[in-house]
Amino acid sequence: MTDAIRAEGLVKVFKGRRALDGVDLTARAGAVLGVLGPNGSGKTTTVRILATLLRPDGGRAFVDGFDVAEQPHEVRRRIGLTGQYAAVDAELTGTQNLVLIARLLGFDRARARSRAAELLERFGLSDAGGRAAKTYSGGMRRRLDLAASLVGRPSLLYLDEPTTGLDPHSRNELWDVVRDLVGDGVTVLLTTQYLEEADQLADDIMVLDHGRVISRGTPEELKNRAGDQVLELRTVDPSQLPLAVKIVETVTSAPVGDDGLRLGVPVGDAAVLPEVVRRLDEQGVAVGELSLRRPSLDEVFLALTGRTAEASPSDEETNEETRA
Amino acid sequence: MSAVTTRSSAASPENVPPVPDRVGLSVTVRNGLQLTWRSIVKLRTNPEEVLGLMLQPIMFVTLFVFVFGQAMMGDWQTYRDFLMPGIIAQSVIFATMGTGFTLSQDVEKGIFDRFRSLPIARSAPLIGAVLGDLVRYAITVVMVLLVGLAIGFRPDGGAVGVVVAGALILVFAFALCWMSAFVGMLARTPMAVQSFAMILLFPLTFGSSAFVAPDDMPGWLAPIAANNPVTHVVDAMRGLMLGGDVTGPVTWTLVWAFAITAVFFPLAVWAYRRRT
Incomplete structure (x- = not known):
């Protein structure tokens, strides 16, 4: 069985701080890998490396067998990325956002339009398709963002804290969408700060803290370790x-x-x-x-590490990082 | 189950065009034009911005002509004719600030991350931003000119002179917008881009022949203004629109445009690659 993602010893250093300190990671094809950790634990940095947005300072990572640092184009052909914040163009309408991406991916005009309409429909945005994305609610923006990452039908989807800041209703909607995608055979890498989210969606969970993997296993195994x-x-x-x-x-x-x-x-x-x-x-x-x-993330950390999870103050840097 | 079968079950090939194996020149050009479309469409969906593009020239031209005109040259009509080429240049040069501002905004909002995670040409977002802005600059030229025509500006150079002058300022703006892009990719926030660009662009435009002839400036400032690249552009545009020396200032303008591009295009691309 081929792994969709395989990473060994990933290291990333920002201004002397080791944001990633030897992370090994495996995502089984067709499964959901949940990466759980507090702010600043290295979740976003991991996703950015696997999405070819950032070069690791050490270690290697392969997506469908392609090296993220050496064959980024091959990797980009296979992935979809939905970031922490909704990366859609707020000035463009929902339809225009999706058509733009479809056109960039080589769809002709007619097929780009039909793909956009299909995705808007699927994400309950058909009525809003003609409105600028800046008029959307937070939940609608996330759904549009997710739709944007699915235009090219990626076989591997990165969801970086997809529900942070969403109300419970929008969060549940997004969970359903993720389950649908997994049903279609898409491999998902999900980062989250919420134990419940990882428990709901993930087949495998790895827990990150200060750039290190401190625990990994199925949600059951993790809960056995941390208390149900x-x-x-x-x-x-x-x-x-x-x-x-x-x-x-x-x-x-x-x-x-x-x-x-x-x-x-x-x-x-x-x-x-x-x-x-x-x-x-x-x-x-x-x-x-x-x-x-149910235990909070803090309590899971307490159980796993003997201390509480603390957000690293330099989490901001994950957005400021530069490509060497 | 292998990753390959997963992929084919997720993708229905008849609906998704094959992504080329590598990004060649034709793909780069196509992607660049698609992202140019993006920045032009934004103009359409953003009536506020179009309104700004229209109202600002009206305000600047009217204020300068009617407030300063008489004091500067005895009657406002004479100053109007002197001012028009200068104020077209000033408007476009200030508009180049927008390039860095939007680029910085795209980075901040994560839009560039989305583009970069797609199998498209890496330089396409930069190309799209710059080409889209050229359209914006062209609109600015036309708007300022229309306001001038409305208050009686009748350039002796005729349509040809006006069009060539317009093209010249666009060439110069194209050079400047690489500088703007460079600043945009270096600064941490769009607001920082704006304040830095203001500090740069105000002396550059006002310390030129755009509003006042350098001969009328104090002794220490006159030589600086006379050798300001903006002075060459404005003098060339005056020559083309109103008559007078053309060859010298046009040559200087092209030399400056080339020099600025030669310095800031590589710097902008470097900063872009570093940031994205």
Whole structure:
């Protein structure tokens, strides 16, 4: 089986800071690879290298067997890129944006028009096709951007934080579109800051932190490592919290964090809940609040690295980087 | 399942034209023209910008002719005739600022990333921006000229003189817009491009023969103004439109245009490749 993307030891240095510090990556053809990480972890830099926009300072990457640094044209023939911000021309209409790209890709006038109409239809933008993209809502712009990256029917699609800043409704719509594309056989590389997004869409996940891969596996494996859910508990009397921490630690045998008011712990199995309640009751701890929720990215990081995720302050540089 | 079968299932070949194996000259030209279309279409969908292109010449010509005319040359009609070639040049030169501004905007908004991730000629976005702007400059020339004609400007050089003068300023603007593109690719934000270009273009145009003859300037400024490339363009345009010496200033203009292009075209391409 051929891998759609294979990268080994990618290194990228910006002004002395190692934005990527030896990243290995494999995307299976026809699957969704989720790259999860906080701001500044190297997600965008990775995508830009794989999309031929940036040359790596070390390591190699292949898309469908073609070297991104040596055969960029071959790579560009196969990929579609949707960036963090919607890279459509706001002054042009939705139709004009898509027709322009189709024409650039060598479609004749008639076929460019029909391809544009087809994509607008597919993304629910038919009515807006004649309006300038600057009048679109955030969700509509992202969909147009995604449509623009699909004009040439790429076999490999890069989605760089496609839902950052979108409302839940638009986000769900975009997820459906991605699932459709995967159904068509497109390989997707998705970067995201949201664990839930990776969980929803990805077949494989790799977690990036400070330019290094700190974990990889299926969403199931990752959740097993990081805890499927987080148990949160507040005692009525804060002085009882240390006792509660001890009890919960015994039951879950996982590291319990607390902030002086409440404790939190990843739990692999919700069945521990009755046990926790029973023991607390036995010890006379009055529980003020008890909840189970999905872990945040921070908690995944805590579980994987023993520290919280911190956005690197120099994340801006990913947009300022220059080509050597 | 291999990547190849994935690709063919995702792509229905009858709907997608084959992408050429390599980008040759014909593809570069085609892509460049397609992106020229983009910047021209933007003019159509952007009535504000067209309005700006139209109103600015009206404002500048009327203000200069009627506010300064009498004080400068005794009556506004004489100054109008002196001013028209100068103000056409000034308008177009200021319009070259737009090239760097739009390029910088395209980079900032990630539009260039989109283009660069496509299998198209790498220089096409730059070519498209510059060619599209030449159309914009031509519109500027026509607009200023129309305002002049409306207030009684009747150049002795006739249609031929006017057209050649217009072509000359476009050649000069073509050279300058590489400088603008260079600044645009170096500056971090479009606003920075604008302020830097203003600092550059104001002295360049006002310190020339466009509005006042260099002979009437203070002793230290006169020689600088007389050797300002903009002075050569404006003098050449005056010669062509109103009569007078043509050969000298036209030659100087072409030499300057060539020199500016020779310096800033490679620099612009270098900065473009570096940034994109």
